Amino acid sequence: xxxxxxxxxxxxxxxxxxxxxxxxxxxxxxxxxxxxxxxxxxxxxxxxxxxxxxxxxxxxxxxxxxxxxxxxxxxxxxxxxxxxxxxxxxxxxxxxxxxxxxxxxxxxxxxxxxxxxxxxxxxxxxxxxxx
Numbered sequence: 001x002x003x004x005x006x007x008x009x010x011x012x013x014x015x016x017x018x019x020x021x022x023x024x025x026x027x028x029x030x031x032x033x034x035x036x037x038x039x040x041x042x043x044x045x046x047x048x049x050x051x052x053x054x055x056x057x058x059x060x061x062x063x064x065x066x067x068x069x070x071x072x073x074x075x076x077x078x079x080x081x082x083x084x085x086x087x088x089x090x091x092x093x094x095x096x097x098x099x100x101x102x103x104x105x106x107x108x109x110x111x112x113x114x115x116x117x118x119x120x121x122x123x124x125x126x127x128x129x130x131x
Contacts, residue, residue, distance in 0.1 A: 048055045
């Protein structure tokens with residue numbers, strides 16, 4: 001009896017989901033083109049005309065060297081944060097429970113993101129890669 005009810009519930013939810021997907025598809029088909037044109041009109045100052053290989057090459061070099069130029073600032077920020085952590089570790093007797101809990105939760109979050117990245121990188125498998 002429980003399986004029958006669960007099956008009916010799942011079928012009902014599937015029908016609702018298909019209905020919503022159909023409505024969303026119709027909405028995009030009806031208004032998608034107008035939205036696309038409006039978006040391009042609002043952001044036309046960012047569009048490079050004509051779109052040539054030379055323009056692409058110039059933009060990619062600008063992006064690369066801009067990112068490269070930002071490394072010293074990022075390194076300095078990293079060093080400042082590292083010094084802050086070192087000072088906190090030296091004065092750990094003054095460390096409050098709230099700060100320790102925040103640090104532990106941050107470490108746990110970093111580990112969780114690492115695990116999620118590994119799972120995604122393996123094609124959403126837990127045991128290994130598809131061969």
